[in-house]
Amino acid sequence: MNAVDDRLILIGRIVGLHGVAGDVKIESFTEPRMQIFRYQPWMLVSATGNREIKGCRGREQGKGIVASIAEINDRDQAAGLVGSEIKVLRSALPAPKPGEYYWADLEGLEVENVEGIALGRISHLLATGANDVMVVKDGDRERLVPFVVGQYVKQVDFGAGRVTVDWDPDF
Template structure:
């Protein structure tokens, strides 16, 4: 059985090569992007199977990022990793502060109105610039609800697996 701490979280991707010594270019989904190096070990989905690596180091290079991976010392081996997703166990991430949530922890939670009307489950979240948005699906319908604490999101209860919102179920 997989626990919440063992769940794998996508934090980046190897997108290219840098030089001849086995360095790779990364795309990081963390904020700030260099934070990806604090979350280790990495789990890579390589063509030869899953590979766990620790001790990855990196730097910003122009508009991108370059990483050195342990035991990857030549361009050919690095080339075999291009396209690999970089995942970490949920337990590698720091504890969220009060009133802050990892999107991955919200996905799958049931969404109900303050009157108790079920709206569906959180499929995923979107960043819109103004605020994050929950994509809530109930099988027939998809709703986009702003994830704005106190105004629309009244409570997040992980033990009950529920998010309570102030929202018109007809909207």
């Protein structure tokens, strides 16, 4: 397993309790949201430590998702999990389709424009209603570059660790 494969990727969060049998409400960051149950085992990460969980099952409940965790069978046990982040190894995720990218794979890449001017490094990405946006940091300077392949993003080269964009360095 290489360094990319053994990184933990955030895919959701435990946000509340459901009932008395130890079920929890979760927020899923996967698309579609029920895909979160396909990627296991989960590493629950909280201020009190990390805990690996296997065999989680879930169902949609109104506008939310309820999860049953095999090792948790009462509300008091489940209460200790609220606020935990749900992470999985990058290797548990399927390879992205051509032209699709996991944000976690883009974070840390260098960004340069088509003229070869370095703009900084991708700190993180933001979801907006129209398109995703790369937050590119260079020291104290921060640029917000739309992640629109073809229009602004001209090339993603993981081998070189670089994203080439059509972007004015003064913007």
